[in-house]
Amino acid sequence: MAPVSALSRLPTGAKLFITLSIALLLLALIAIGATLQTGRLADSEVRARLRIAANESARNIAIELSGDINALRVAVAALRGDPADAPSCARAQGVFAQQATIGTRFSIVDRSGRLLCGVPLDTRIPDDRDDPVDVRILNHRGLIVTVAAPGGAPIARVVFPTAFLARLVGSGSRAMPLGTALIDEDHSLELTSIPGQGPLERTETVQTDLGLGGLQLRTSIRSAPITSPFLVALLLPLLMWAAAAGLSWFIVDRLLIRPLRLLRASVAAYTPGEVIDPGKLGPLPAQEIRELGDTFRAISRTVALHEAGLADAVVRQTKLTREVHHRVKNNLQVISSLINFHARGAPSADATAAYASIQRRVDALAVVHRNHFAEMEENRGLNLRSVIGELASNIRATAPEGAGSLHIALDVDPFLVNQDVAVAVAFLVTETIELAMTCDPAAQIRVAVKPGDEEKRAKLRVVSRAFVESETLTHLLSTRYGRVMEGLSRQLRTPLHHDPMTGAYEIAFPVMGRD
Structure with missing residues (x-):
């Protein structure tokens, strides 16, 4: 089986030459044997x-x-x-x-x-x-x-x-x-x-x-x-064998294999959207090869038409997606404006604080959506540095009157994440900062995003003295914030760690890369 396998891996031209050589060599050997037999008969006489x-x-x-x-x-x-x-x-x-x-x-x-x-x-x-x-x-x-x-x-x-x-x-x-x-x-x-x-x-x-x-x-x-006639009669079969094998290989290579090789190279270099033109390869000598080239031309034209239709569909889909994102962004702005309007007419401070809390979460979702819309063209992912920076600005703007001295320090590496991770991280940052403001309005907050212990993962760490274990913190976690933060950690498929001694929350999440 080894010679058969080796022969099957040879080019068609080599297979043809070997086959013709073996077939014609047998005839040449028969002719040489007949010539030698004639000489032996003469020698016997x-x-x-x-x-x-x-x-x-x-x-x-x-x-x-x-x-x-x-x-x-x-x-x-x-x-x-x-x-x-x-x-x-x-x-x-x-x-x-x-x-x-x-x-x-x-x-x-x-x-x-x-x-x-x-x-x-x-x-x-x-x-x-x-x-x-x-x-x-x-x-x-x-x-x-x-x-x-x-x-x-x-x-x-x-x-x-x-x-x-x-x-x-x-x-x-x-x-x-x-x-x-x-x-x-x-x-x-x-x-x-x-x-x-x-x-x-x-x-x-x-x-x-x-x-x-x-x-x-x-x-x-x-x-x-x-004599010369004897040498010619002896060598002529070998010369005819070599000439016939070489000429047959040359004709088949020029008329069949070489045009097929050129046509294959043209098909291999084909790019969707182009049209294969066999005429650029020169005159094709075989009718079957010309028909094959015409078939490739027809197929490439069909593919080009489909590619053009797909390109138009992508353009239409992109426009439609942009319109949807634009409408969602406008709707979020309308909701934020309505919440702000109702907050100004709230009958009590608790109602105003509730409206502000709701508005901060709507703002977090709007920030993620706005950044996702901006990055949609290249589909690289959302930059957490931009998202968390804008979130921090909005939280400072909606901070209650008692948190006037609120200070949020950011140390965020430019990691890229998908929209689902960005939404969960944005809400988690919002919840932890609001939890800190509620526990201690004068607390200083530090938000950091650094590389994690594993590849393609980052670590969010929010540190504040308000997260040091206290009765207020325990009450707020059990009645309001704990369940929300636990749900966000499940969305990220990673446990949220709380260090009550140093006052820190820490969670790891997947990233797409760095900007």
Whole structure:
């Protein structure tokens, strides 16, 4: 499965090239095999002719040499009994008379080296063999045969020159020239050669034993040469394989894969709202690719129309939301004005204080709503520094007459929160400040918002001496403020901590970030 998985991850062009290469390579190998088989058949015919010619040449030279050796044996045997046997010497001279015209020489000597018959030979070879018949190659100049009588004397030697031996084996015909050579254990004697043999020509060689003391005849014949037509026939399938695979890959890559790649890049760079124009890619060669490009163009136009409709809908929705926020803001201002109007006509101080308390909470909601409307364009969240700063100003403005020396110190980091958190924090700040004013109108209040112990969380801390444990504080918490503050803490999903020793309220809440 691993090769299949690796192949599936390759580009289409590579897959096509590999597939074509494998398919066409099989055909190329079949063609090469057929060419080599034709060459082998031709070589088989050449080897058959070579065996016939080699056997005929070996038979000719073996018959000639065997006859001459037998003649020498007869002469040696006769001269051993009578060294002055002239008829036996004459018969031996008659045997070699015709061969003497081309350089064949023989001699028969006794144990002391005295010439008994023939001509003196200046050739010296060591007598290191015990065989009565010894055949050796003589210094690449010919062949020397030694025949010894029983007991080692007399000894007959005959030297056959290369020209005589070459005439015996023959040189073949013009259509089938032969290369021949006599070889023994240590030397070789070339008799005939193949004329005009080039470096790329091949030869077939066979060795035939002559049955004369290990002497062999090596015969060579020209085989089918490695010619230009043979090389072309051998290499042409490979060239055709490479050309067909490369040309097929080039055509498919240019006509199919490359246009698809360009079209894919155009689609990948598509941005909603634009229209894909395949015409910018140049002429697309395939009808199917052109139709695919037209399909992408139609789809992109449809998407562009939908995008335009969505953009118009967003604009209308934004306008409608702005109008709703504007009306809510106006309604909160109207409610605040009505509460202020009724507060001025209240029959008692308690009623006036109640109206002021209600107005502070309406103002807290209005501040959050106003800041949310201002931040709505970027949807970044509400800045608590602005919200709490405006709340503090409104609370100072609506403070009762007994709280004229009220001082609210702010230390608020610019954290961003969503509207729900902002409403809960604004009401909680309002409730705690009003609780402090009610307990101790001259108390100093410090409101701080700092980073919390966890990421994306902040901590609200309201500190005042009015929050130190007292009967007044306990009564107000149990009858009025405690339940409201506990409900706001549940809205923030975090417990509200009260430290009665230091006079502080503390609560953690989630934030969106910092401005």
